Amino acid sequence: MTDFFSWEQHTIFGAGLIGSYLGGALSAQGFQTTLICRAKAKSKLTSGLKLTDYQGHEAIIAKIDVLDDIQLSTPNFTIKKARFLWLTVKCTGIKQAVIDIAPLVDENTIILCCQNGLGSDAAVKQAYPENLVLRVMVPFNVVELSPGHYHRGSEGKLTIEQTPQSKVGISTVVMAIHSELLPVTTTAEMDALLWAKLQLNLGNSVNALADIPVKAMLEQRSYRKVIALLMGELLQVADALAITLPKVTAISAHKIPMVLRLPNFIFSRVANKMLAIDPNVRSSMWWDVSQGKSTEIEHINGAILKHAKALHIHCPANEKISSLIRALTNDKALDTDHKPPIAAETLLRLVTHK
Structure with missing residues (x-):
């Protein structure tokens, strides 16, 4: 059974613009956060992150755990299972992502799909039928102003799907992760x-x-x-x-x-x-x-x-x-x-x- 209250540990798979900003915002809140990115992007993330937004909020994250996709696919490489696994790859990367995230998933992993468009969560649900898979709507834009500096340039609250199975637990998580840099809410009407x-x-x-x-x-x-x-x-x-x-x-x-x-x-x-x-x-x-x-x-x-x-x-x-x-x-x-x-x-x- 999914343990909603072990919400301290978050893994971001596909740490590009949105994923890096999301991971930085969670880390700034004090959560155990791991970013998984392409090997060529790793160096600028391991040097720390700076987050800003269009309203003038700012956070400096001096150090954050970062792994690259090559490490993840290395035989015998061990990694802690994700409690909350945020999929921030694009729709075009979902097919490969459901294969690559296998080492991160156990029966307690909650998978959050942060893709644009419609229908990309279907492949995740098919690959992980025993896990809770929730859709996430990301309304804002993020730009990288300089290496490691991610800027939220528009308004809107990140919105997490609320289902009968997730209602109480997700509401608790949202209250914990909501911040000025990362406004968060839920909806029961995700479609x-x-x-x-x-x-x-x-x-x-x-x-x-x-x-x-x-x-x-x-x-x-x-x-x-x-x-x-x-x-x-x-x-x-x-x-x-x-x-x-x-x-x-x-x-x-x-x-x-x-x-x-x-x-x-x-x-x-x-x-x-x-x-x-x-x-x-x-x-x-x-x-x-x-x-x-x-x-x-x-x-x-x-x-x-x-x-x-x-x-x-x-x-x-x-x-x-x-x-x-x-x-x-x-x-x-x-x-x-x-x-x-x-x-x-x-x-x-x-x-x-x-």
Whole structure:
């Protein structure tokens, strides 16, 4: 049986931007924390971490336990089993992660899936049917300002799924790990919350194609119009599935597209919180594209298309954006108009076929 009250020990598997910030915040709270990262990232983490956020909070972690993926896969290497195992790899890394985390898991391990998009937890549940697997919604962006310095550049509370099996224990854990640097809460309606987060994540692919910081992208109306089109299609699918999206920003889900379409001078006043983003923040998909990695497009825009197909709903904007991202990551030949940076008006024309 899972022991919720042994919550002092946390292991972060896949310590990139989000994972390193999460691990640092837990360590700053005094929890036993181990980061597991790629070998090439280990040196900057073993030198300690600095955490900051857009509200001015700060923490210095002089030392934190760090292992790399090579050590973890070494025969006869022994490691303490994880009590709380936070999976912060991207959706594209889940298939390999369920194999790699085996040395960390015993019958008491609680696995927390921190992926964008929909459905990536299914592989974890299938691989570890006896363990409690909970989904986690991470609403904020993290950037690395310098080696080992991780900065939370936007608002939102990390939200952990609350199930009948986890209700009492998870609430206790949340109370313990919540901090100014890492606001935490729970929800019993994770399906709807992930759809609401998915709506916000639709800006990720546009940011990758725009090739500019998120704040600068949102300051241009034509980019916002593209995002509004993507969101409108998601809302159509969610309504057909009878999913009521919770309010995760100051603006309700169905009003966000309308606000995004506003002229710049009105948008800057109405959506001041939406623009309260660190000017350095870029989306995770931008990072993937810029580094030639596989993206999460199939779990974000692609997830909408999968549901839309079953419902016989046409989503041309999401289809076009998905095809542009796939072409980039598949190294297909693209003309100049299709390669980042794609100007706002050009991208809007490509999406609307005008």
